[in-house]
Amino acid sequence: MARSYPVCAAVFVATAVLGVLLGVAASPAKAITAEQFSQLTYVQVKGSGLANRCPTVESNGSEVPVTAGSRLTNVCFEPKSFAVEFETDKGKEFATTKLTTRQTYTLAFIEGSLDANPITFKEQDGMDFAATTVKLPDGEYVPFLFTVKELVAKGEGSSFKPGFTWGGEFSVPSYRTGGFLDPKGRGMTLGYDQAVALPAMQSDGQGGQDELFKETNKVFDLGKGVIEMEVNKVNQELGEIGGVFVSKQPSDTDMGAKAPRTVLLKGIFYGKVVKA
Numbered sequence: 267m268a269r270s271y272p273v274c275a276a277v278f279v280a281t282a283v284l285g286v287l288l289g290v291a292a293s294p295a296k297a298i299t300a301e302q303f304s305q306l307t308y309v310q311v312k313g314s315g316l317a318n319r320c321p322t323v324e325s326n327g328s329e330v331p332v333t334a335g336s337r338l339t340n341v342c343f344e345p346k347s348f349a350v351e352f353e354t355d356k357g358k359e360f361a362t363t364k365l366t367t368r369q370t371y372t373l374a375f376i377e378g379s380l381d382a383n384p385i386t387f388k389e390q391d392g393m394d395f396a397a398t399t400v401k402l403p404d405g406e407y408v409p410f411l412f413t414v415k416e417l418v419a420k421g422e423g424s425s426f427k428p429g430f431t432w433g434g435e436f437s438v439p440s441y442r443t444g445g446f447l448d449p450k451g452r453g454m455t456l457g458y459d460q461a462v463a464l465p466a467m468q469s470d471g472q473g474g475q476d477e478l479f480k481e482t483n484k485v486f487d488l489g490k491g492v493i494e495m496e497v498n499k500v501n502q503e504l505g506e507i508g509g510v511f512v513s514k515q516p517s518d519t520d521m522g523a524k525a526p527r528t529v530l531l532k533g534i535f536y537g538k539v540v541k542a
Contacts, residue, residue, distance in 0.1 A: 297322040300340065300506065300538065318369035320344040320508075320536040327502025329427040332382040335542030341376035341392065343414060343511060345533035348400045350408050350517070352527070360530055363400035363408070371398045371412055378417075380539065382424040385432060389417040397441065400529075410517040410529050411441045414493060426497050426507045426539070433494035440486045441518035454484035454521060477523075484521040491515030495535055505539040 300321035311317055320342035349360040365371070376392030395413035402408060414436045421432025444455035451457045459482065497509040511533055516526035 299324060300536070301504075315369055318344070318372045320372065320374070320534055321506075323499040323501050323506045323508035323536065325499050325501065326504070327500060329425040330500045330502055330505055330507055330539050331425040332380055332385050332539060333541055334382065336380040336382075337377060337540045337542075338380045338387050338537045339377040339540050340374075341378075341389075341535065341537040343373040343376075343513075343533060343535050345371060345412065345513075345531045347532045348398075349530040350400060350402060350527050351530070352402065361402055363402055365398075366401050366407065367396075367398045371396045373412065373414060376414065385421045385423055385426070385430075387417070387419045387432075389414055389436070395439070408517050408527055408529070409441055410515065411439060412531065413438055413491070413515070414513075415439065417493065419493065419495065426500055428498050428500065430497040431494065433492065436491050436493065436515075438489035438491045438515050440488070440521065442521055444484075444486060446521070448481075448484075448521075452482060452484065454486060480523045487519045487521070487526075489516035489526060505541070506536070507539065508534065508536045511535050 298316060298319065298321060303316065303321055306316070321340075348363045348365060350363055351358050351360050373396060374393050376389060376394050378388045378390040380387050394415050395411050397409070398412045399407055399409045415438070417434060417436035419432050419434040421430055423430060445453065447453045447457040452459070491514060493511055493513040495509055495511040497507050499508040500506065511531075513531045515529055515531075517529050518524075519526050
């Protein structure tokens with residue numbers, strides 16, 4: 267049994283993207299290009315923070331053309347800020363959070379097909395998900411699976427150039443799989459079916475029975491996310507593009523027991539166009 271949670275498809279790049287890097291704490295690792303990164307050994311990267319960084323693009327030329335049969339490779343998404351939606355007296359607002367996950371939240375080595383007119387990228391492979399947890403100001407922890415699985419991103423045109431915008435929807439799998447067992451040993455494919463007394467489950471059907479059922483009936487939830495990107499640097503000689511992104515996606519549902527929250531991520535991305 268799978269559930270689909272709609273996510274607002276309107277992500278306003280014009281306002282959100284411009285401030286994506288403002289107010290972000292300095293990273294422990296300096297900017298590095300893909301060429302420089304390829305020359306480093308494992309020992310040089312270990313403990314430096316570079317493994318969690320996306321390469322930067324050295325501007326060269328005005329555009330990177332896309333031809334039929336091209337591919338976008340080595341795509342990387344590095345979040346710089348995390349916000350979670352919550353209810354207030356004035357309505358829904360986004361709260362800035364504290365990242366509790368170590369530096370393992372960047373998506374990398376993603377690749378897929380790339381077509382022109384309009385430019386269409388279809389994600390097919392790579393490290394396209396990362397289990398991440400953030401902490402709200404009130405102390406609540408919000409886990410979610412940062413991902414761009416099955417992303418189909420489109421943008422009008424036949425070449426990448428500074429100012430080019432594109433985006434689309436992607437799938438968000440469950441944070442946990444069927445083999446996960448909760449603290450009471452309950453799971454979807456393993457463990458106990460239930461861990462509460464039978465008389466309590468078979469009472470008058472009121473007084474919190476829905477909550478008990480959700481805790482017992484584990485499901486693999488499927489959600490939808492949406493991402494918008496803007497290119498701000500290109501290297502025509504190397505076929506590299508770089509820019510900023512804004513992404514919205516649902517958080518973890520604890521396998522159906524909780525309602526998902528909306529997570530807003532802002533950061534930078536990198537990719538390399540490989541012609542057929």
